[in-house]
Amino acid sequence: MASSLDSQPTANGTFAADPASHIAKKPKILSTITPAEILSEFSHHDPSVTRINNGSFGSCPASVLSAQKQIQLQFLCQPDDFYVNHLQPGILRSRTLIKQFINADHVDEVSIVDNATTAASIFLQQIAWGFAEGRFQKGDAAVMLHYAYGSVKKSMEAHITRAGGHVIEVPLPFPVTSPDEIVQEFRRTLQRGKTGGRRIRFAVIDHVSSMPSVVIPVKELVQICREEGVDQVFVDAAHGIGCVDVDVKEIGADFYTSNLYKWFFCPPSVAFLYCKRSVESSCNLHHPVVSHVYGNGLAIESAWIGNRDYSPQLVVPKAVEFINRFEGGIEGIKKRNHQGVVEMGEMLAKAWGTHLGCPPQMCSSMIMVGLPACLGIWSSEDCLKLRTHLRDKFAVEVPIYYRAPKDGEVGPVTGYARISYQVYNKPEDYFKFRDIINKLVFEGFTCESLSNEKA
Amino acid sequence: MASTATINGTTTAADPISRIPKKSKLPSTPHQFITLAEIVSEFSHHHPSVARINNGSFGSCPASVLAAQKEIQLQWLSQPDDFYFNHLQTGFLRSRTIVKQLINADHVDEVSIVDNATTAAAIVLQQVAWGFAEGRFQKGDAAVMLHYAYGAVKKSMQAYVTRAGGHVIEVPLPFPVTCVDEIVQEFRRALQRGKMGGRRVRFAVIDHVTSMPSVVIPVKELVKICREEGVDQVFVDAAHGIGCVDVDVKEIGADFYTSNLHKWFFCPSSVAFLYCKRSMESCDLHHPVVSHAYGNGLALESAWIGTRDYSAQLVVPKALEFVNRFQDGIEGIKKRNHQAVVEMGEMLAMAWGTHLGCPPEMCCSMIMVGLPACLGISNNEDTLKLRTHLRDKFGVEVPIYYREPKNGEVGPVTGYARICYQVYNKPQDYYKFRDVINELVREGFTCESLPN
Numbered sequence: 001m002a003s004s005l006d007s008q009p010t011a012n013g014t015f016a017a018d019p020a021s022h023i024a025k026k027p028k029i030l031s032t033i034t035p036a037e038i039l040s041e042f043s044h045h046d047p048s049v050t051r052i053n054n055g056s057f058g059s060c061p062a063s064v065l066s067a068q069k070q071i072q073l074q075f076l077c078q079p080d081d082f083y084v085n086h087l088q089p090g091i092l093r094s095r096t097l098i099k100q101f102i103n104a105d106h107v108d109e110v111s112i113v114d115n116a117t118t119a120a121s122i123f124l125q126q127i128a129w130g131f132a133e134g135r136f137q138k139g140d141a142a143v144m145l146h147y148a149y150g151s152v153k154k155s156m157e158a159h160i161t162r163a164g165g166h167v168i169e170v171p172l173p174f175p176v177t178s179p180d181e182i183v184q185e186f187r188r189t190l191q192r193g194k195t196g197g198r199r200i201r202f203a204v205i206d207h208v209s210s211m212p213s214v215v216i217p218v219k220e221l222v223q224i225c226r227e228e229g230v231d232q233v234f235v236d237a238a239h240g241i242g243c244v245d246v247d248v249k250e251i252g253a254d255f256y257t258s259n260l261y262k263w264f265f266c267p268p269s270v271a272f273l274y275c276k277r278s279v280e281s282s283c284n285l286h287h288p289v290v291s292h293v294y295g296n297g298l299a300i301e302s303a304w305i306g307n308r309d310y311s312p313q314l315v316v317p318k319a320v321e322f323i324n325r326f327e328g329g330i331e332g333i334k335k336r337n338h339q340g341v342v343e344m345g346e347m348l349a350k351a352w353g354t355h356l357g358c359p360p361q362m363c364s365s366m367i368m369v370g371l372p373a374c375l376g377i378w379s380s381e382d383c384l385k386l387r388t389h390l391r392d393k394f395a396v397e398v399p400i401y402y403r404a405p406k407d408g409e410v411g412p413v414t415g416y417a418r419i420s421y422q423v424y425n426k427p428e429d430y431f432k433f434r435d436i437i438n439k440l441v442f443e444g445f446t447c448e449s450l451s452n453e454k455a
Numbered sequence: 456m457a458s459t460a461t462i463n464g465t466t467t468a469a470d471p472i473s474r475i476p477k478k479s480k481l482p483s484t485p486h487q488f489i490t491l492a493e494i495v496s497e498f499s500h501h502h503p504s505v506a507r508i509n510n511g512s513f514g515s516c517p518a519s520v521l522a523a524q525k526e527i528q529l530q531w532l533s534q535p536d537d538f539y540f541n542h543l544q545t546g547f548l549r550s551r552t553i554v555k556q557l558i559n560a561d562h563v564d565e566v567s568i569v570d571n572a573t574t575a576a577a578i579v580l581q582q583v584a585w586g587f588a589e590g591r592f593q594k595g596d597a598a599v600m601l602h603y604a605y606g607a608v609k610k611s612m613q614a615y616v617t618r619a620g621g622h623v624i625e626v627p628l629p630f631p632v633t634c635v636d637e638i639v640q641e642f643r644r645a646l647q648r649g650k651m652g653g654r655r656v657r658f659a660v661i662d663h664v665t666s667m668p669s670v671v672i673p674v675k676e677l678v679k680i681c682r683e684e685g686v687d688q689v690f691v692d693a694a695h696g697i698g699c700v701d702v703d704v705k706e707i708g709a710d711f712y713t714s715n716l717h718k719w720f721f722c723p724s725s726v727a728f729l730y731c732k733r734s735m736e737s738c739d740l741h742h743p744v745v746s747h748a749y750g751n752g753l754a755l756e757s758a759w760i761g762t763r764d765y766s767a768q769l770v771v772p773k774a775l776e777f778v779n780r781f782q783d784g785i786e787g788i789k790k791r792n793h794q795a796v797v798e799m800g801e802m803l804a805m806a807w808g809t810h811l812g813c814p815p816e817m818c819c820s821m822i823m824v825g826l827p828a829c830l831g832i833s834n835n836e837d838t839l840k841l842r843t844h845l846r847d848k849f850g851v852e853v854p855i856y857y858r859e860p861k862n863g864e865v866g867p868v869t870g871y872a873r874i875c876y877q878v879y880n881k882p883q884d885y886y887k888f889r890d891v892i893n894e895l896v897r898e899g900f901t902c903e904s905l906p907n
Contacts, residue, residue, distance in 0.1 A: 009502055012504070012846065012847055012848065013502040013850045013852065014847055044529060044532050044533055045533060046533045049534055049537075051534075056535070057536065058762070060532065065532070073500060075513075075724070076521070077500055077501060077502045078501075078502045078505055078852070079513035080509060080512060080513065080852050081846065081852075083512075084843070114744075114760075115762055115763060116761070117744055117760060117761030118760070121743055121744045124745075125743065128588075131588075132588040150746075151746040151749075151761065154748075154749035154750070155745040155746075155749070157749065158745045158749050159745070162585075259762070261762065267764070268762050268763050268764050269761065269762045269764065286614060288743030289574045289743065290573070290576075290580075290607060290611040290613075290614045290615070291606075291610065292606035292607050293610075294607075294611075294613065294614055305570075305573060305574070306571035306573030306574060306607065306725070307512075307514070307571050307715070307717065307724050308570050308724050308725040309723070309767065312764065388540070391536065391537065391540075397534070397536050
């Protein structure tokens with residue numbers, strides 16, 4: 001199952017071949033991975049936990065972890081040799097593979113970073129310098145979605161608001177019934193933002209929002225940005241590669257980031273940041289942790305930010321190898337995950353008498369399922385408490401989202417569970433969740449009964 | 456040492472982090488000290504045929520700490536949400552508390568854990584950049600660094616200070632250096648020169664132990680001079696710090712102090728701390744990678760910068776446990792490393808007819824040893840080529856520094872090897888190096904013969 005990693009150290013402490021170099025670059029389907037093999041690959045997952053939250057922290061198969069360990073051992077064995085002879089070629093190899101997957105024009109456009117949170121900081125720091133250096137004026141605007149990830153919102157505050165920029169949030173409906181709702185809100189917000197002659201310097205658009213999780217029509221929104229004269233467009237696809245279709249040229253954004261440890265079977269943590277070459281500001285991007293390679297372009301800067309464990313960034317080839325053991329490779333996985341999560345979501349919604357948070361075509365491998373109103377979820381705190389209760393009492397891991405009811409709603413559904421489906425999941429996971437909620441309903445459980453314990 | 460998972464997916468109290476002793480516990484009787492055989496075993500993952508006399512670059516980590524790290528990684532992989540909610544922050548607090556005790560900080564709030572000193576420098580310098588952007592500093596205000604500041608720090612000064620409008624001043628330092636006073640005088644001179652014309656010196660970054668060439672800098676005296684000369688902020692870069700030199704942050708008196716723990720404190724790659732004196736809270740330090748923890752103080756911001764493997768930062772208790780298996784703990788290790796590196800350095804200098812780059816009291820567990828002039832090291836490229844040659848041909852790992860000869864010097868020593876001594880080293884490592892160089896000399900080898 002795991003390829004033998006024949007990095008043989010020479011007598012002088014150098015390594016002739018390194019662990020990553022021999023891994024097949026093109027899909028080579030010898031035989032499709034079997035359910036038993038999948039089980040084995042994820043046998044390190046706690047067997048007693050119903051793990052239907054792949055979206056938060058991702059997952060990594062044993063064969064990739066094993067390859068990662070080989071790389072770590074190689075470093076520990078002779079770090080100088082590793083640093084001088086293997087680190088940079090390994091990172092280049094990962095970048096090249098990613099370039100192919102995302103249809104970027106040139107490997108220079110692909111940098112590897114820790115996670116989308118880091119990528120956002122890199123992009124936003126460049127904007128902050130824009131204000132400091134007079135390219136942007138105080139009051140110039142930046143747009144983000146209301147459902148932007150918490151870290152991104154804070155990053156906007158830390159870099160943009162602090163620098164004098166005006167941050168505009170696009171209100172989005174939830175539940176949502178069609179992409180058009182989102183498109184209309186976005187256009188409206190941009191136009192409102194421009195009133196009084198204000199310049200909109202950039203927009204941050206989620207490809208798949210986190211909570212609540214919905215697939216955003218990024219291609220259309222990027223187009224609107226161009227039409228409305230937005231200078232730079234940054235797509236935050238924390239949930240991206242392995243979850244939705246990622247063709248950066250098709251999507252057309254200036255910058256695009258996605259994690260590889262969430263849906264692409266890499267260990268924590270590794271992500272990429274794509275910067276379109278033709279965009280002038282691309283060359284202004286710097287990694288905030290400055291090392292001696294500062295000024296050589298973001299890709300080179302990100303490949304050395306001081307001494308640390310770069311192994312997650314070097315096992316991308318091994319993750320690709322794992323993916324190619326599945327029928328249809330990553331496309332097959334995406335399709336089956338999507339079908340799986342829609343089927344399970346509909347099953348749950350039916351069992352509970354609730355509904356999905358969006359139509360099936362607006363979800364990827366995650367979907368929002370309404371929880372029975374009688375559970376009495378009345379705040380974000382209730383969501384956290386219920387989530388903890390589900391984890392501690394029933395070993396079900398699933399994040400819950402609070403939707404504030406609108407005026408006049410009767411018996412509103414205020415809580416939505418975000419279920420994920422990844423290759424290691426099975427229907428039993430969702431049947432268990434279904435039955436637990438049904439049991440809680442049967443017992444007359446409400447969130448009020450939960451103590452104010454630390455989530 | 457497996458952490459037992461409960462049926463509900465939470466872990467029992469017996470998780471890998473909590474089982475580690477929280478307080479430093481010195482062994483009570485001598486026979487409990489680690490044995491030579493145990494040390495060999497702990498570092499058996501090091502390449503057996505490499506003379507690894509460069510602990511300074513990438514550090515080293517014993518097998519027992521690596522095993523503890525692996526437990527933590529497995530715990531995360533097994534149930535990441537539970538780890539995130541129930542174990543991550545307590546683990547961080549435990550590491551920070553141990554560091555606070557080791558460095559004599561007043562309060563654990565003053566201690567943040569970051570990846571490495573390079574990151575710490577970016578954190579401190581980013582706030583200097585905001586100082587310029589937000590009008591607290593004026594264009595032309597100065598920042599001071601040593602000529603021998605680490606390459607990454609120099610670039611960081613360029614990226615954050617020069618770019619923001621600051622004027623960067625380098626303090627020239629002699630090498631070889633003969634006494635502490637040479638450094639003190641140069642520093643004071645540079646500060647006074649910097650202040651001419653009424654210029655404000657806003658910031659100084661001072662190495663505790665320079666990297667190349669490696670010399671222990673009299674930081675306490677330099678910090679005092681900074682105070683006397685009205686420097687606003689003093690940042691000590693002790694990438695080589697804890698486990699290498701004495702680190703008492705109150706004694707040293709700097710506003711910010713960073714040190715790696717993966718170099719000389721037996722932690723895995725990578726973990727470091729950044730100490731920020733409480734009175735500097737107004738400086739508003741932030742981690743450049745902004746997460747939802749933004750605004751809660753640097754320590755909390757640094758403890759969550761998005762999903763990643765934090766295990767290296769959580770094994771500090773286990774590293775302390777390892778350190779305490781040695782007689783007199785970290786103090787004993789430091790002392791013995793220092794004695795050994797001086798002894799080995801003097802042995803080499805004598806064997807090659809050269810000299811040390813500084814007096815023994817100005818080195819810690821690293822020392823610069825002159826290489827025979829006949830090797831013909833005439834620039835930086837030669838040092839890299841020679842280093843590669845030593846690695847590839849002879850299995851010796853040692854960085855080499857190029858010192859530009861002064862006018863009129865006859866047969867100058869231009870190349871210096873930076874040798875390190877850590878607990879896994881033995882005299883044979885240095886005899887091997889000695890003999891390799893002697894062989895090269897005998898063969899009439901020069902760097903000119905090496906390909907580009």
